[in-house]
Amino acid sequence: MDDLRLNVNLLRRKVPNLTSAARQVGLRPATVSNLCTGKIPVGRAEVRTLVALASLADCSLDELIIRVGKVEMIETKIKTLDLFAPLAKGGTVGLVARPGMGQLVVLAELLYRLKNESYKTILIMPEGEHRGLSDVIEHAEIITNTIEETFESIASIGGDQDIIFIADRTHVITGGIQQLQENLQGIGIHSVTTFLVDLTGEVVDEDFPYGPLETLWQFDADLVARHRYPAVNPLSSTSSVLEGAHIDQEHFAIQQKALKILRRYRELRSLVNVRGIERIPTSELQTYRRGERLEAYLTQPFYVAEAFTKKLGEAVSLQTTLHDVKEILNGTADSKNVSELDFIGNIQS
DSSP, X not given: OTTEEEOHHHHHHHOXXXXXXXXXXXXXXXXXXXXXXXXXXXXXXXXXXXXXXXXHTTOOHHHHEEEOOOOOEEOOOOHHHHHHSOEETTSEEEEEOOTTSSHHHHHHHHHHHXXXXXXXXXXXXXXXXXXXXXXXXXXXXXXXXXXXXXXXXXXXXXXXSXXXXXXXXXXXXXXXXXXXXXXXXXXXXXXXXXXXXXXXXXXXXXXXXXXXXXXXXXXXXXXXXXXXSSOBOTTTOEEGGGSTTTSOHHHHHHHHHHHHHHHHHHHHHHHXXXXXXXXXXXXXXXXXXXXXXXXXXXXXXXXXXXXXXXXXXXXXXXXXXXXXXXXXXXXXXXXXXXXXXXXOSSOOO
């Protein structure tokens, strides 16, 4: 059952306004979202939920539920992304953030890194002026202005080249993105990884802002306030790469342990802010300290921000990230000060 999943492309095409449609038939948008990203395996879904989705898409269950091969991960060498919400190659990624949370810096950094890995990078220009957009433009090889122009550009590149494509939400609302993806599949191009971004911040207040996604990155105001960048919240971000059939079991085990300690750390931190660290039970102090170190370690200097941070960008392989996080979780890094883990690459022995 691990290789079964929803036909996300079909849902995207047939039910573009899935949030409201799901509510109207008594389904929770969060449940539908988790099924689409793989956070809830299809094998554990209620039959009535699957039947309702098939009805919305006007398709059979056989069309709705497909058997897939292994989902390939794009390794970004950005620690928090690779560990908690990896990029699904050829999938659609949604960024949920208010303005000023650093989402455009993350996109600029990804373009910089992946262009160096021989990806073609394309940006469809959004309307209006947006702080940080110039950095994204600088690292996009191809700039387009319409969905039709984007299709022509991608078609001319061909299906053998891996492509990164960034678009803003307006093209989701109009159905342009769904049509583009369908047209590309129609000519045999499946190698486009699409990033959807909302520059207004409206999607933060919605349950299902982009339709079905393979990867979701939720940015966090608390991390931004404390200058913990990239400010992607590990607790609310997810990816279809994390489905049991697609992820290395060591990765999954470490990721789950890290989520558990970060979740408890956040709860304890709220208590510390109000009543002081001396009010934390002794039995919880170790969890708090390790959560604090883990959160610090997940910060990372970016290449595109070197002029502002005065720190050299760092690339950290997934295997190194897993090794370092494991050391933090098992206490090997307990002797290190939190400041030693802030904005570094890997942990030095």
